Amino acid sequence: MDEPVGRSRGVFAILGAPPVLWLVVFFLVPLSIIWAYSFGQNVNLTRIAVDGNLANYAHALRPLYLGIIGKSLWFAGLTTLLCLIVGFPVAVAISFAGPRTKAWLLLLVMLPFWTNLLIRTYALMAVLRTEGYVNAILGFGWKGLAAVAALAGLHMPAFTPLELLHNDFAVVFGLVYVQLPFMVLPLYAALDRLDRSLIEASLDLGSSHLGAFAKVVVPLAMPGVVSGVLVTLIPSVGAYLTPDLLGGPSSMMIANVIERQFKAADDWPFGAALSFLLMYMTFAAMAAQAFAGRRRSPT
Amino acid sequence: MNGPIIRFEGVGKAFGRTVAVDDVTLEVGEGEFFCLLGPSGCGKTTLLRMLAGFETPTSGRILIDDADVSLTPPNKRPVNMVFQSYAIFPHMSVAENVAFGLRIDRVSAPERRRRVEEALALVKLEGLGGRRPDQLSGGQRQRVALARALVKRPRVLLLDEPLSALDAKLREAMRAELAQLQASVGITFLMVTHDQEEALAMASRCAVMDEGRLEQVAPPADIYERPASRFVADFIGQVNLFEGVVVETQGGRIRVQSADLPAPVDVSSEAEVHTDQTVWIALRPEVIELWPRDGDDEASAPRAAPPRAAPAVVRRATYLGMASVVEVELPSGRLIRAQHPNRGRRDTDFRPDEPIWLTWEPGAPCLLLR
Amino acid sequence: MRAPPGPLDYLRRWPLRAWLAATAVFLYAPLITLMAFSFNDSKRNIVWRGFTLKYYALTFADADLIQAFVNSLTIALVSTVVSLVLGAMTALLLWRFRFPGKPALEGALGLPIVVPEICMGVAMLVFFTEVLPWPTEAPWPLNLGSIIISHISFSFSFVAVVVRGRLASFDRSLEEAARDLGAGEWRIFREVLVPHMQPGLIAGALLAFTLSLDDFVITFFTSGPDTTTFPIKVYSMVRFSVTPEVNAASTLLIVITVALTALALWLQGPGVTQTPQAGEGLLP
Numbered sequence: 021m022d023e024p025v026g027r028s029r030g031v032f033a034i035l036g037a038p039p040v041l042w043l044v045v046f047f048l049v050p051l052s053i054i055w056a057y058s059f060g061q062n063v064n065l066t067r068i069a070v071d072g073n074l075a076n077y078a079h080a081l082r083p084l085y086l087g088i089i090g091k092s093l094w095f096a097g098l099t100t101l102l103c104l105i106v107g108f109p110v111a112v113a114i115s116f117a118g119p120r121t122k123a124w125l126l127l128l129v130m131l132p133f134w135t136n137l138l139i140r141t142y143a144l145m146a147v148l149r150t151e152g153y154v155n156a157i158l159g160f161g162w163k164g165l166a167a168v169a170a171l172a173g174l175h176m177p178a179f180t181p182l183e184l185l186h187n188d189f190a191v192v193f194g195l196v197y198v199q200l201p202f203m204v205l206p207l208y209a210a211l212d213r214l215d216r217s218l219i220e221a222s223l224d225l226g227s228s229h230l231g232a233f234a235k236v237v238v239p240l241a242m243p244g245v246v247s248g249v250l251v252t253l254i255p256s257v258g259a260y261l262t263p264d265l266l267g268g269p270s271s272m273m274i275a276n277v278i279e280r281q282f283k284a285a286d287d288w289p290f291g292a293a294l295s296f297l298l299m300y301m302t303f304a305a306m307a308a309q310a311f312a313g314r315r316r317s318p319t
Numbered sequence: 320m321n322g323p324i325i326r327f328e329g330v331g332k333a334f335g336r337t338v339a340v341d342d343v344t345l346e347v348g349e350g351e352f353f354c355l356l357g358p359s360g361c362g363k364t365t366l367l368r369m370l371a372g373f374e375t376p377t378s379g380r381i382l383i384d385d386a387d388v389s390l391t392p393p394n395k396r397p398v399n400m401v402f403q404s405y406a407i408f409p410h411m412s413v414a415e416n417v418a419f420g421l422r423i424d425r426v427s428a429p430e431r432r433r434r435v436e437e438a439l440a441l442v443k444l445e446g447l448g449g450r451r452p453d454q455l456s457g458g459q460r461q462r463v464a465l466a467r468a469l470v471k472r473p474r475v476l477l478l479d480e481p482l483s484a485l486d487a488k489l490r491e492a493m494r495a496e497l498a499q500l501q502a503s504v505g506i507t508f509l510m511v512t513h514d515q516e517e518a519l520a521m522a523s524r525c526a527v528m529d530e531g532r533l534e535q536v537a538p539p540a541d542i543y544e545r546p547a548s549r550f551v552a553d554f555i556g557q558v559n560l561f562e563g564v565v566v567e568t569q570g571g572r573i574r575v576q577s578a579d580l581p582a583p584v585d586v587s588s589e590a591e592v593h594t595d596q597t598v599w600i601a602l603r604p605e606v607i608e609l610w611p612r613d614g615d616d617e618a619s620a621p622r623a624a625p626p627r628a629a630p631a632v633v634r635r636a637t638y639l640g641m642a643s644v645v646e647v648e649l650p651s652g653r654l655i656r657a658q659h660p661n662r663g664r665r666d667t668d669f670r671p672d673e674p675i676w677l678t679w680e681p682g683a684p685c686l687l688l689r
Numbered sequence: 690m691r692a693p694p695g696p697l698d699y700l701r702r703w704p705l706r707a708w709l710a711a712t713a714v715f716l717y718a719p720l721i722t723l724m725a726f727s728f729n730d731s732k733r734n735i736v737w738r739g740f741t742l743k744y745y746a747l748t749f750a751d752a753d754l755i756q757a758f759v760n761s762l763t764i765a766l767v768s769t770v771v772s773l774v775l776g777a778m779t780a781l782l783l784w785r786f787r788f789p790g791k792p793a794l795e796g797a798l799g800l801p802i803v804v805p806e807i808c809m810g811v812a813m814l815v816f817f818t819e820v821l822p823w824p825t826e827a828p829w830p831l832n833l834g835s836i837i838i839s840h841i842s843f844s845f846s847f848v849a850v851v852v853r854g855r856l857a858s859f860d861r862s863l864e865e866a867a868r869d870l871g872a873g874e875w876r877i878f879r880e881v882l883v884p885h886m887q888p889g890l891i892a893g894a895l896l897a898f899t900l901s902l903d904d905f906v907i908t909f910f911t912s913g914p915d916t917t918t919f920p921i922k923v924y925s926m927v928r929f930s931v932t933p934e935v936n937a938a939s940t941l942l943i944v945i946t947v948a949l950t951a952l953a954l955w956l957q958g959p960g961v962t963q964t965p966q967a968g969e970g971l972l973p
Contacts, residue, residue, distance in 0.1 A: 022787040035782040039775045046842045047801060050816035110712050113705040132716045134950040136903045138920050139939040142927045143719035153722060258805030260906050275807040282811050295808040302805060373865055394871045406866035410884040420870035
């Protein structure tokens with residue numbers, strides 16, 4: 021139970037001042053500068069004039085960049101969908117496990133996700149590249165098949181390794197790989213809270229297992245689904261490392277463009293505008309979740 | 320008993336618009352085992368917490384040893400509390416818990432050790448000083464809470480529903496132990512409970528509260544035998560209440576006529592009443608005696624009822640082992656409860672629709688004015 | 690003899706088991722092969738040629754890499770200490786007090802957690818160029834200041850969440866009991882509240898440490914050629930090629946972060962994976 025400040029004004033000030041000051045100076049101020057720059061333009065090589073113009077935002081909505089924004093949303097959406105499809109059964113499996121198994125399974129799902137993002141993405145590079153493990157296994161199998169075919173007098177062409185890296189496929193694959201645990205946790209949390217006797221009642225009344233899931237479990241687990249979607253979608257839209265390492269020249273996402281504005285192209289105002297567009301999208305998604313949550317449960 | 324050690328003068332407490340305690344004036348004498356009793360929400364815990372210092376009264380004042388402590392913070396009051404959840408510090412051993420208050424009082428280390436051992440012996444936990452709270456049972460944790468509070472030798476010990484978390488057998492054992500403890504230590508105990516049996520068994524005086532107000536303050540026997548109001552009569556034990564009108568008063572004897580009873584009832588009471596005043600008669604189930612009846616012939620009625628026995632019919636009997644609870648219908652149609660002890664006689668066998676006579680001792684009915 | 694699976698015993702039926710197994714393979718295979726091949730005596734990295742530790746030796750001999758690692762550690766340590774203090778203060782403030790503007794403050798404190806890393810990265814870059822230019826020629830470790838400050842800015846909110854979660858389970862009657870026995874504010878804080886907070890503080894510290902050690906994007910924008918961190922250095926190695934040396938360095942980083950996070954979880958107590966708030970405890 022929290023209490024009003026009342027007589028503990030001193031404690032309140034001591035506890036509150038440093039964090040608030042830090043937050044303002046080293047977080048809100050930098051973000052505000054970026055926000056201001058998004059309305060500015062480059063005057064010369066070193067100065068930026070903030071004149072309240074919307075040129076940068078307009079620039080961002082040009083086809084080239086609109087396309088990249090659209091692509092980012094597309095990648096993020098696809099990733100989220102895939103994570104949902106793969107992750108839902110995993111969450112179900114864990115929530116129906118016994119208490120000890122449950123803890124271990126959760127640990128198992130979370131462990132990869134504690135490792136560095138860079139390393140996880142790098143590991144995928146080793147798997148997907150033309151000399152990578154997938155192609156090595158496929159190549160091995162192909163050679164085996166070719167040997168068998170040769171015995172029958174058939175000639176098979178040489179194995180052409182699949183182009184699995186440095187393209188859109190790799191980016192989505194990588195995003196799913198990295199975000200999957202984010203999706204599983206909220207799903208599991210929602211499923212774990214579910215009253216098992218509801219499924220039993222459904223079965224008792226004659227539905228199949230899948231039917232029970234579709235009609236009872238999924239609707240009741242919706243808040244968890246919404247949570248999971250949000251927690252997967254937002255980081256995916258703003259991903260930098262995954263498209264950078266796994267993508268091809270045409271797989272750029274918003275974050276890569278922003279980075280370029282600040283490093284190579286030196287167009288800070290434009291980069292600022294793009295950054296804030298990304299932030300507005302993030303806030304919009306969060307608002308949508310809050311709104312959906314409130315509409316769903318009047319409690 | 321010396322002068323009152325605790326005085327509540329017109330104490331009230333409101334939380335916003337809810338009135339938790341309403342104008343309570345009460346005195347507790349030194350050495351008493353005083354009990355605050357009432358249903359949940361009656362304000363007893365709030366009153367206790369105001370004495371401990373965790374709530375400030377919105378009106379009135381509280382005095383301990385004639386000093387106004389209404390605004391004194393809890394850590395400066397000469398009272399200590401045993402919390403309902405015991406509130407044992409989980410990261411300290413039993414001995415460290417008990418020594419906590421002594422360290423604040425800057426008691427020297429050897430003296431501290433001695434007093435902690437003394438306190439642990441008092442609550443029968445000698446030798447367990449090194450244990451950690453999660454290694455103790457509920458009953459043991461309660462004793463630690465007791466020892467921790469008592470070791471500081473407070474003027475008053477406050478207990479917030481001390482037995483509610485214990486199982487039935489342990490509760491009974493602790494009742495006796497707490498009463499003994501209080502007698503041997505001699506400190507004033509102020510206890511809050513909603514369990515009337517507990518209050519009757521342990522207290523030297525009880526205050527029954529309802530909706531923030533005191534209903535009656537008296538020793539347990541008086542509360543049970545001479546309740547001051549219908550609320551008290553109904554809250555403690557079981558009771559049959561009859562609304563009636565005073566028809567005659569004559570020097571300590573009051574005659575009351577009730578629509579539910581076949582004949583007027585005489586009560587001896589010093590209460591100031593006038594004719595036609597609405598009053599109530601309280602009859603506890605155990606004072607009603609049941610006799611077999613053979614028709615309406617009064618000649619066959621047992622002697623003993625003032626003015627005479629009342630004819631009635633059994634509606635339902637529940638056998639409880641040591642007694643039977645018999646629901647009985649009076650000629651007026653009113654249903655009342657009677658409790659018939661099991662003395663092993665054959666006439667404990669009551670059947671529905673069986674006609675019976677009801678009688679009671681002249682002094683059994685109690686007059687209630689509110 | 691185990692009883693046959695009941696109707697709701699989904700996990701004991703093969704479809705879900707198969708799905709779980711497949712997901713596990715999907716998640717772990719790349720990482721395990723990466724770690725395994727760090728011991729592979731081959732530059733090409735596909736075929737197993739023999740066990741060797743020479744790439745680890747190479748890693749440890751790489752002066753730049755070691756310097757980067759030392760930088761990362763230093764940054765992480767300083768960032769953790771300051772984040773812990775700021776985060777604990779925030780948690781205490783929000784737990785204890787009710788004041789006008791509290792929802793706004795809670796919202797503001799949630800921002801570092803939700804704002805995309807790239808946005809924060811560029812914001813700090815601009816800040817340290819325009820507002821507070823950081824002397825990069827300053828002696829070590831002062832030259833790491835801009836990175837440290839950035840790390841603190843995003844970690845202390847996480848620490849606050851963790852500590853606040855722990856504070857929520859504090860039994861107020863312990864505080865009242867201490868007060869009843871005569872304790873003043875400072876003693877109550879020191880002897881009753883802090884012991885209760887301890888697991889949260891440790892978990893928060895470990896979380897801040899791993900967040901800092903692992904960070905790439907924000908550090909990417911605030912570091913320079915003389916102030917590289919371990920992930921940045923590994924990134925530049927990775928851009929060039931897939932070599933066993935990188936595998937070795939990566940394996941080391943994996944082991945460190947996993948060990949630390951496991952420690953944090955263990956210290957947070959047994960209930961952490963059973964609660965719906967598991968997400969907050971486990972998400973870095």
